[in-house]
Amino acid sequence: MTTTLSEFESKQLLREAGVPVPDDRLVDTADAAVKAAEAIGLPVALKLCGRHIAHKTERNLVRLGLASADRVRSQAEELLAARGPDEGDARLLVSPMVSGRREVIAGLVRDPQFGPCVMLGIGGIFAEALADVAFAVAPLEPHDADELMDSLQYRQLLGEFRGEPAVDRTALRNVLEGLAKLGVERPDIRSIDVNPLIIDRGRPVAVDALVELEETSA
């Protein structure tokens, strides 16, 4: 049996492992969402967040680019009302808008033969069609993370791109090595999806994440 952490919990875990995540706030009411949005600075993104919430985009539970207090309030009310019968514990996640034209995906999976493996791939709307991903078995040795980046077919997307600086390779290396470390040190983690990891002025930021845990029978 597996259980999934909420987006907020997933990102906390990733932050501790060295993965840059946005300064998110978890709140319960539309009023609190407005306060949080003003503290973060408009515009913000608003999402429904809970352990049972999956397929947020497909269910329209992500509202992006909310630029006024009124918009935040109305969208927060809508989202709270959209909770399903077993989603009563879901809360509101208020996040700064992260901008960048490039997205990558990263993750962790357990292979039956090789154990924990880190993934890096090209993200965005064409991610599945391109299927440009590469894996490395954890733990990563020196050069492994860099060679993982260089083994992507469309690796030039990690370089300077349409006026945006090249991806900060040290930051991306830290993401990959952080995921690998979690894979080695936390055998209870079954998988991690960091999707998307937006490249914001060269810096990768984990805008959404999902950690799946192996439910240990006590």
Next chain:
Amino acid sequence: MSDRVERFRPLFYPRGVVVTGVSQHPGKFGTVTFHNLLRFGYEGEIFPINRDGIESLGHGTYRSVEEIPHGRADLVFLCTPAKVNPDLLRACAKIGVRAAFVASAGYGEAGAEGARLQNELVALADELGIVLAGPNGQGLISTSVSMCAQIVAPYPPPGSISMVSQSGNIGSSYMNYGVLTQVGYSKGISCGNSAQLAIADYLAYYAEDPDTAVSLAYLEGVEDGRGFLDVARAHTRQKPLVVLRGGVTDSGKAAASSHTGAMASNDQIFRGVCRQAGITRAENVEDAYEAAATFATQPLPRGRRTLLFTVAGGWGVLTSDACVSAGLELIPLPDDLCKAIDKLVPARWSRGNPIDLAGGETRDTIPEVLELAAAHPDVDSIIYLGIGIQAAQGQVFKSGGFYPEYGLDRIADFHYRQDERYAKAAAEVSQRHGKPVLVASDLVYTDRQYGNPGPLAVRDTGRICYPSGHRAVRALSHLVRYAEYRDKRSSGAN
């Protein structure tokens, strides 16, 4: 000598071999193996076992293992039914045998009962201190002792490739290429069900074995992935490891509930393993063999800077394309090299890379250009295209009705000698300057049919004549990638 080298010694360097199941029937595995040991001149003693003591291939046999004097045999080749093997193994241990190759089937590949027998056999071998290869394998070869202990034919010439294959017939294919090209093997084994010894165990041994320069493996599954990765990493720090993997289209992603999991095909993960461990991953049998044979016979390149030298225009163009797709760097022809060649041939030559002399060469030009190119500090590797073209015309002269009149005898002999010189020059400049010089020609396919001396002379230098520019490029790119992997890791830089 390390414990591992000592452990494998009775398997690959036995003083004597016991063969069970030998009879008068030439189709039985025991008889075939006995024949092959004799046929290829195994240097140790052979002890054929036949229950009734009847002669086989004109040789007397032993009725039982107990009749064999103690301490004369190190290896037993078992091709008897699974049920009698435990007793044979015990008897062999008593006369000092320390290794077994089990060709018999009916083990792990044959359901639950077979798996039980296999576990029992391994437990028994462990208890007796016997190193056990197989079961369900085709056999093994070791050219240092001229040993062909196999139930199938190929016995390649001696060399420095060592091979392990999970499939008997892919192992045979690897060795058939050795027979064809004469770039040979130190050891080869069909490891069957890998009951006691896994692929990784053989590779760990080959990494330490002084007679092995490069390992060549075929595998389908890996039981202990972590162990394999560690062994492969340690191996490639010492010497190259070429792997062909079958069954990669089987995607082991049944339990994929995450995006990452859905992308994690068996092949994707293995690609990562090869990159991390510096494994040279081949796409097919010829790619795997040619990579291994190139590692075994050419120096490692210092970089990607590649020079093409062709006497055939179209081949130069296609091979240039292949270099670019393979990530080799087709350098602009260095000025000083260009000026040096200007002095040797008429002005119509290409004056670029590929170097194409456009028929302007005289007697000594090709060896001279090869020397100039290999000596140049900006050149890391050379691919030389089109050997045998002159000799092919020589052959046509020799086989026609005008020969030997009209001066055809002299020109045909000249063509033959020239191509032979070119092959020698390619190998000599390669050795002198420590750079790969790969020779490619489609005429390799005609060498047996017509006796084309160009490709044959390449073979006489102990190297492969690649059947196309693409295959030479592919082999060279394997060398380049491995050299880069080694450089990066030995420089100590993170």
